[in-house]
Amino acid sequence: MPPRWPRKPDRRDPRYRRLDDRMxxxxxxxxxxxxxxxxxxxxxxxxxxxxxxxxxxxxxxxLLLGHGVYIFAIARYADGEFTP
Numbered sequence: 001m002p003p004r005w006p007r008k009p010d011r012r013d014p015r016y017r018r019l020d021d022r023m024x025x026x027x028x029x030x031x032x033x034x035x036x037x038x039x040x041x042x043x044x045x046x047x048x049x050x051x052x053x054x055x056x057x058x059x060x061x062x063l064l065l066g067h068g069v070y071i072f073a074i075a076r077y078a079d080g081e082f083t084p
Contacts, residue, residue, distance in 0.1 A: 014077035025071050
């Protein structure tokens with residue numbers, strides 16, 4: 001069941017921003033898993049069809065890890081620190 005927000009969503013609300021950022025990260029992880037699992041399956045079927053796949057996976061994984069570090073370690077959601 002999707003999370004429910006008890007009031008009208010407002011990007012200036014720190015708790016809403018935190019939840020929104022984490023849901024965006026979850027979408028990023030899901031897209032990474034779907035695209036790469038399909039790509040690697042196809043790579044097993046025809047190894048020379050996608051020669052750039054290892055670089056794509058590595059690059060996207062680095063971006064995904066950077067996104068995760070920002071969301072879980074760097075981002076601050078205090079009142080008054082609104083940066084869209």
